[in-house]
Amino acid sequence: MTDSLGQQKPVNIKALLQACRNKEETFKTLVALSKTLPRLSVEEKTEENKIKGCESAVWLIMEENNGTRHFKADSDAKLMRGVLVAILSLVEGKTQTDIQQMDLKAELAELNLSSYLTSSRTNGVLAILDKINKA
Amino acid sequence: MAFDPLLLRPLFPILAQSAYDHPLTYLDNAATTQKPLPVLDAIQDYYRSFNANVHRGAHFLSDRATNRFEQARDTVANFINAPEQSHVIWTKGATEAINTVAFGLEHLLEKGDEILITSLEHHANLVPWQQLAFRTGARLRVLPLTSNGEWEPEFNRYFTDRTRIFAATQISNAIGVSTPLQTMLDHAKQQGAFTLVDGAQAVAHYPIDVQALDCDFYVFSGHKMYGPTGIGVLYGKNHALEVLLPYQTGGEMVRHVSYQATEFNVLPYRLEAGTPHIEGVIGLAAACDFLNSQDRLALLAWEQSLATHVYTRLHKEGGIEIYSPEKNTTLVSLSVPNIHILDLNAYLDSQGVAVRAGSHCAHPLMAQLGVAGTLRASFACYNTMEEANRFCDVLLEAIDLLNDE
Ligand SMILES: Cc1ncc(COP(=O)(O)O)c(C=O)c1O
Numbered sequence: 001m002t003d004s005l006g007q008q009k010p011v012n013i014k015a016l017l018q019a020c021r022n023k024e025e026t027f028k029t030l031v032a033l034s035k036t037l038p039r040l041s042v043e044e045k046t047e048e049n050k051i052k053g054c055e056s057a058v059w060l061i062m063e064e065n066n067g068t069r070h071f072k073a074d075s076d077a078k079l080m081r082g083v084l085v086a087i088l089s090l091v092e093g094k095t096q097t098d099i100q101q102m103d104l105k106a107e108l109a110e111l112n113l114s115s116y117l118t119s120s121r122t123n124g125v126l127a128i129l130d131k132i133n134k135a
Numbered sequence: 136m137a138f139d140p141l142l143l144r145p146l147f148p149i150l151a152q153s154a155y156d157h158p159l160t161y162l163d164n165a166a167t168t169q170k171p172l173p174v175l176d177a178i179q180d181y182y183r184s185f186n187a188n189v190h191r192g193a194h195f196l197s198d199r200a201t202n203r204f205e206q207a208r209d210t211v212a213n214f215i216n217a218p219e220q221s222h223v224i225w226t227k228g229a230t231e232a233i234n235t236v237a238f239g240l241e242h243l244l245e246k247g248d249e250i251l252i253t254s255l256e257h258h259a260n261l262v263p264w265q266q267l268a269f270r271t272g273a274r275l276r277v278l279p280l281t282s283n284g285e286w287e288p289e290f291n292r293y294f295t296d297r298t299r300i301f302a303a304t305q306i307s308n309a310i311g312v313s314t315p316l317q318t319m320l321d322h323a324k325q326q327g328a329f330t331l332v333d334g335a336q337a338v339a340h341y342p343i344d345v346q347a348l349d350c351d352f353y354v355f356s357g358h359k360m361y362g363p364t365g366i367g368v369l370y371g372k373n374h375a376l377e378v379l380l381p382y383q384t385g386g387e388m389v390r391h392v393s394y395q396a397t398e399f400n401v402l403p404y405r406l407e408a409g410t411p412h413i414e415g416v417i418g419l420a421a422a423c424d425f426l427n428s429q430d431r432l433a434l435l436a437w438e439q440s441l442a443t444h445v446y447t448r449l450h451k452e453g454g455i456e457i458y459s460p461e462k463n464t465t466l467v468s469l470s471v472p473n474i475h476i477l478d479l480n481a482y483l484d485s486q487g488v489a490v491r492a493g494s495h496c497a498h499p500l501m502a503q504l505g506v507a508g509t510l511r512a513s514f515a516c517y518n519t520m521e522e523a524n525r526f527c528d529v530l531l532e533a534i535d536l537l538n539d540e
Binding site for chain 2: 022026031056076077079
C-alpha cells in the first residue's frame, strides 16, 4: 500500500473500504490510506488550489495529459487525506467526459463513506467533488 | 450525599441508545442539551389538550392556552428572578434576543458612539453589534480578556463616556471560562451604557438572578437548558425594554392599526410580533420546573467535578493543550499539536462519543488562542464519571492511532 496511488500496482481501495464493517474500521482504513497520498509542496498549496467550504484545509490540483486527467491533493487532516485517496482512485486517469458521467456521490456511498457526505464535513467533500466535476 | 446522575438518566430516554454499537456518550451539551421527559410531556400535552392560538380567540381552548402561556412567562421570570413577568420577552433564542436589542437601540446611536464587547464572545454577541456599528457609524471596541477570563485593571480605559452599549458573555462557550462580569458591568454602568449579558452558556448550570446582576438586558436560549429549540428569552429592565423600537412588526404587537398609523401594544407584547412559539414556551417552562426541582448547586458541583476530572487526567498525560480552566467550568476545550481536531472528532464519533470540534462560532477568540479550532467536551447533569473517563480513554486511543511517530 506504500506505492503512490493508482499507478502500476493499484491498491484495491474499493475492496478495502467495502470490507469495513463499522465506523471504527473505516476510520482505521482511511488513516492507513492517508499514508499513501503524496504530500503537496508548500508552493503547491496556493489559495487558488485551496477548496473553499471545507472544515479542514484541502488543496486539489488537476493536470490534463493527452486527454486524461491527473490529480494531486492534500489536506491538513489525516482522515480527509484518506478520503481524498478514495476520491482520486475513482477519477484518476479518466477523461473529463468519463468523470462527468460518473455519480461520484453514489460511488463514495458504496465505499462506506456516506457519513462523510452527510455531516457538516459534507460541504467539504461535496466541494471537492464539485471542483473535480467542473475542472 | 453525593449527587448521582444515574437517578436522572431515566428522564432522558434518548441517552439509552447505542451509536455504532457503542454506548452513546453525549458530551456536546454546550451546543444543545437533551430534553427530560417532563419537557417532552409538556409539549405533547399542549398539542393533545390545549392547542389554540393565544391572546386571540375567546373560547375554552384559547383561554387555557393563553393562561398556560402567560403562566410560563411567570415561571421563567421567577427562574431568573425578574421583578415583573412583563420583562420577559419571548424570542427564538439568544441570537434573536441580541438582534432585538441591537436593532431596537439603533435609533439612539450616533456616529462616534462606542459599542464595547469582550474578546470571548460567540459570533451571536459580536456580529449584530458590528453590523449595528456599520449602520450607525458607531465604533465597535473589544475589551481584551485573557483565556483565563481575566482582565488587566488598566483596561478600564475601554469604558469611556462614549460607551453606549456594553455586551458580554457570562461564560465562554468555546473555552468555558467565566468573565469578570460584575466588575465589567459596574464600569459600564458608571459610563451610563446599556448593558447586555449573554447567558446562553450559564442558565443550564448557574442559578441566575438578573436583579443582582443589575444588567439592562439578559438573554438566553431554551435549548441549552433542557428546553426545546426555537425558544429563548430577552429579559430587560422596564426602561431598557421601553426604549427599544420593535425590530419586527405585525400582528399581536399592536393595539390599533389604521392605514395612517399604528399604536403599539404594551410590554411584553410590543416586542413579540406574530403568533409565538407556544409549544416552545410551554416546554421552556417545564425545563425551568425540571431545574427548580433539582438541587442546582449539587448539579453544578457534579458537572464541574467531571470537567476537572477530565482536565486533571489529560493534563497528566502531557502533549495536550487545554484551553479551559482546571476548575469552575463545565467543559474541557483542547487541541493536540500536529493532530487535526476533525481527526480526533471522527475517532471519538466512531466510538459513540459525541463532542464538538471546530471554532465554536468564535473566530476572533480562536485567533487569540492561535488555533483554528478546538475539541470541546461539555457536560450536563446526566453525564456520569464513566462517560468522562470514556472520553479520556477514547481520546488517548485516537492520539495513539493518529500520531505518526
Ligand atoms: C455564548 C453563546 N451565545 C449565544 C449563542 C447563540 O445561541 P442560539 O444559537 O441558541 O441563538 C450560543 C450558542 O451556541 C452561545 O454559546
